[in-house]
Amino acid sequence: MRIPRLARVHLGPMAVLFVLALTACVLVAGLPRVTQGAFDQALRRALTGAPAVQADLAVTVESRSSQEDLHERAQFDTRDRLWHKLLPATLRPLVAPGGHMSAKTTLTPVTGSHGGRYLNLGWLSDADRRVDWVQGRVPGAPATMRYEGEPIPLIEVGVVAEAAAKMGLRPGRTVVLGENDQVAVKIVGLFEAKDPGDRYWSHNTDILHYTEIQPPNGGDMEVHTTTLMSDAGLTALSGAGRNLTYRWILPVNGAAASAQDTVGLGAAVADFGRLVTLQSTGTPYHLETGLPKLLGDFLAALATAQTVMYLVLGGLLAVVLGVIVLAVRLLTDRMDHALTVARARGGSLRQVAGTAAALTGLAVAPAALAGYALSYLVPGPVVPIVHLGPVLVVVASAGFAAARPAVTHRTPLHERRDDVVATRPSARRVTLEVLVVVLALGGAYLLRARGPAASAGQDPFLLVVPVTLTLAAAVITLRCYPYPLRLLVRLTARGRAAVPFLGLTRAARARSGSVLPVLILLPALAVSVFAAVISDGIAGTQRLASWEQAGAPIRITSPMEIPAAQVERVRGAAGVDRVLLAQTGRVQLGYGAERAEALAVDVGQWRELLGDAPVGLPPLSDGVLVSPELRGRGTLEIGWQSRLRLATRGVIDSVPGFYTQGKFLVVPLSVQARPYVNTLLVSGDASPAALRRLVPQATVVSQAETLAAIQDDPLTSTVRWTLLVVTVALAGYALVAIVLALVVGAAERARAVSFLRTLGLSERQAQRLTVLEILPMIIITALAGLGLGLLLPAALGPGVDLSSYAGGLPVGDYALDLLTPSVLAAGLAAVAVLGAYTHTAIGRRRALGAVLRLGDLS
Structure with missing residues (x-):
């Protein structure tokens, strides 16, 4: 068969395949270079930022x-x-x-x-x-x-x-x-x-x-x-x-x-x-040398970053390949009539499969080469996936293009039963699907029970569990989606309107082959929602960590007493709203050698100064707040400036900005006979640099600067940036998958609508029928994907230690933010509805007789 002539005839599907392959190869080859470059930058910053006595x-x-x-x-x-x-x-x-x-x-x-x-x-x-x-x-x-x-x-x-x-x-x-x-x-x-x-x-x-x-x-x-x-x-x-x-x-x-x-x-x-x-x-x-310790700390953070990157990039690659396979299927469907004729005229199976593979390669190979070349514009070292990614795209595309016609045209003049809408699955297939579900649930349970891996490096268990969970969700969705639709069919059958009954019936009786392309949405939505939830969790924990480290919008601590004149200069500085005096020191517990760290401050004013910050202390008007190590001691005898007897009013795990472990306590500043002020807690938008000049002997810590330092870490910024890029890319591929799914089933759908229009179906009813046929599967798949995406952080959270990217605090509070899922679901539904209306609008241009004769020939 003449490949150039076929390419001219099917120029539209080949152009779509070219664009998809080009973008896929740019992402698959470019993102690993960016992430690896960030890993190198993080290592270099760790080595150059450490004291030379530790690194050399x-x-x-x-x-x-x-x-x-x-x-x-x-x-x-x-x-x-x-x-x-x-x-x-x-x-x-x-x-x-x-x-x-x-x-x-x-x-x-x-x-x-x-x-x-x-x-x-x-x-x-x-x-x-x-x-x-x-x-x-x-x-x-x-x-x-x-x-x-x-x-x-x-x-x-x-x-x-x-x-x-x-x-x-x-x-x-x-x-x-x-x-x-x-x-x-x-x-x-x-x-x-x-x-x-x-x-x-x-x-x-x-x-x-x-x-x-x-x-x-x-x-x-x-x-x-x-x-x-x-x-x-x-x-x-x-x-x-x-x-x-x-x-x-x-x-x-x-x-x-x-x-x-x-x-x-x-x-x-x-x-x-x-x-x-x-x-x-x-x-x-x-x-x-302290180099092994530096390398060990970096490896621990790197292992987590690589795991998250492999999860999201692996999901992106799977979705990309799925969308490209959809585009290849569109191309082979358009070629089906020509391949059938060639097979009937004596063409061998090898010729038929080779023609489809060659035509696909003609579109994919140049796109892969161009995408591979464009990836070199992205800064970063070249890793093996940069070379293997485009090759995998070409091989998968050409392989599917050869395999599908080979299976379809095993015998000349192949025919299929259009009246058979469902087949009973074999016992072997049911057993395999049940095994996948059981393994996924068991793996998720074991991962939560085990926690993070004991050793640094890649955790294969952590990489396998998300894959099995995705497969399990796909199997469950594929098997269960007809049942709620059949219930709706029974309800609509009692009504007088025919369009809801016909649309939902066609959706419930859709063949698995027509449903599988839409299931590309499941991993796309799952990974994108997972990335969005992880990114939000990291951002929230970073903010919490910055407040835990600062303790106030601005904290000024001095190794000696801060003179009253300097305090007044701080009060009068530009941007300062409020200044709270505090005193820190090491105090004697009882009359023995036991010591504890202490903070004297007006807790009520400190709580007001913090406002809506995610940290704080319980109210304290008198007595003392103690650390867990000092729990249960009742009234404490404290030797500071004088002997103090204070009743325990509560137990606190940490004091934001000051103490996180060991023996510590918080007392009201009023218990001191003469406060030795060596700490100032400042609110407002004052410049930390200006405050450093006003109190040169002190250390000035700003919550905003602390947060910026946490977010500026190369590994942290790369993880969040990659999650954002993958989320956007997967959302785009999900929309493309919907459009391709509409186009792939366009001929069969047009034939069915044309038959119904001969029976009196109006154009408006045809549009509603198309929407009802497509929308249920998209909604069900979207809900399954969104649910899996929201479940993955909870399932994988105990096995992924993200504290390296959140200022040392564990990331475990994945708040349920429905904004991203709602936007994704609404966007997919809108594209589906728009595609359905576009499809029926295009179908109006064709004469019913031409459509029916075309259907009779297929």
């Missing part, structure tokens, strides 16, 4: 004797090259060139300070590129001096200006360190970091800052800092008399990370750690 690889070793000392930079460089050589192939692209090396002592006391001051010795391989000397000079080579009649090393060092002011380490001063094996250091200069915000300094915070530590037994605070020496100073640095540690930092380049390699990275880090340990000759080398 650090090889450490302690020097415990003079034989293990490293006195020259060349010795450090040799080992640095060895560590890079030992890196597994998977890790090498992730490790950035450069890095640095260091040598530091710890717990080096200032002689005579009785453990109150510690001045550690430090060396950085790249200090010249990291610090500016603001006073004095760069340290030089070490020398010796006499101390208590004995010569000791004298090392020239520099100190960060912050620590020098705190510890009185002015340039020119000499300090003796150690209690028995003394060494002297001479302060020759003060330095500051060139870029204090560089992630590099998280490895060396002890050099950039001083720290104060409270001793376990109480007493005065200990002050610690680390000095900076020159390369020459290494010759006087030994682990024989002090705690000396060498470090080689291999920086991780988060921008080079790929989510596809995450699983292998964890194993590669473990292998590298083993290789490092094997290089030990004396004191063992160790690999210190």
Whole structure:
């Protein structure tokens, strides 16, 4: 048969097939690239946003004797090259060139300070590129001096200006360190970091800052800092008399990370750690890194994101293929007469099937190629589905186009019984359908009972259950839809009007072949409603999480008392409506060592300030609200500014913006003799940046900024964006499916209406008859799809942990929002009615005799 001539004759169905295949391939090949790109972006943000001391690889070793000392930079460089050589192939692209090396002592006391001051010795391989000397000079080579009649090393060092002011380490001063094996250091200069915000300094915070530590037994605070020496100073640095540690930092380049390699990275880090340990000759080398923990947290969030993506994208692919199959069926139906004639004239079954497949491929293959090419305009890495998706569309389309004529034209001049409207299903088919339903219900129950998978990664059980639920809903809908229609037929049979009886009778007696195309609506609606409900659940929980973290529209907390003048400036700031004073602190419970976190605030005013926020506390005028760990203690004896005896008025699980676990309590601010205000709760639309300038020593947390930070996460935004795109796409494909279903059955429907019109059926009655024939199945399928879509979040919720996308709170409150289902159902019904009226309007242009003769030939 001549394919080009057939293509010209059936140009309309081929154009529809081309457009459907093009859009399908763009979606199937483009969306995975977007999602994978977001996964990569999320991993890179997790690695670059984490402190370098947690993300980088650090090889450490302690020097415990003079034989293990490293006195020259060349010795450090040799080992640095060895560590890079030992890196597994998977890790090498992730490790950035450069890095640095260091040598530091710890717990080096200032002689005579009785453990109150510690001045550690430090060396950085790249200090010249990291610090500016603001006073004095760069340290030089070490020398010796006499101390208590004995010569000791004298090392020239520099100190960060912050620590020098705190510890009185002015340039020119000499300090003796150690209690028995003394060494002297001479302060020759003060330095500051060139870029204090560089992630590099998280490895060396002890050099950039001083720290104060409270001793376990109480007493005065200990002050610690680390000095900076020159390369020459290494010759006087030994682990024989002090705690000396060498470090080689291999920086991780988060921008080079790929989510596809995450699983292998964890194993590669473990292998590298083993290789490092094997290089030990004396004191063992160790690999210190928080990279496995970062990767593990990311994998947990990624597994959930991938599961949700696979569910919605898999549903989209199934619906897309179903709609394309409908379009292929339309094309093969239009070709049926030509194929029948060819078969009757001696054409082989292979020729008939090959002709249909070739004509379908002529429309689908160029569309798939164009869609595949357009997908490369979408940013993101190429994953296997990008290549396989268009191929699957072409194979499925051509395969169905070949299989359907092959089955239909098994024998020449095939005929079918139009008077047979239903057949009794076989016992094997009934058993299989019952098995599908039982497995779906059992799988949903087991998923709810089991909860989230214990290990990270894809959960096959979670991916199979939605498929079985969809199949079960389709089987139940297909089997049960005639029964309510037959009941309506019996009711309409008692009336005098013929149109309702005829329309509903034709709908109830529709063949399964004509019903199956409409069942494409079921997964389309189920997945789209599921996506909409999940998206709404995430959005609501994100808002709740932002209020839980902020506790107020704006919360200002300070480590010290906020002066009254600053409070008044905050009250007068632009956009501030109300300021509520509060005090936080750690209080004594009873007279023992037990402690608890406490918040003193006017709870009634706080409740008013929160307004309609989804968080709050129960009323409290006197007494105390306690955490679950303090439940059942009755009246509490609290030591804060004074001794307080307060009766327990309630138990609260958390205090929004302050405490979520442990021992905590809330008391009225009025119980304090003089409130030590260190917290302000602010309402209004004031600028957080402006408030930070007014209270520079405080931390300002805004509910709006917290919510934006939660929503701005790449994984979170991608999940919600993909759910929105899939919802819109599935709604569009559902409408296309209705239109195609109308067109596929147009010839048979026109023949039946034409027969009835010869018996006196008017055009208006013909339109009503067509609507009543089509609309019931659409409504029933739409209700089944909507019900399944609303059921899936409840069925899958316990197995899908979406807390990573909702600020750490579990997403479980899927409120029943009927807006989206109503819009979808109304849109489908409107398209069905419009299609029915359009169909009858087109049918009016044909002469009844021509339609009937055409029907007689078919």
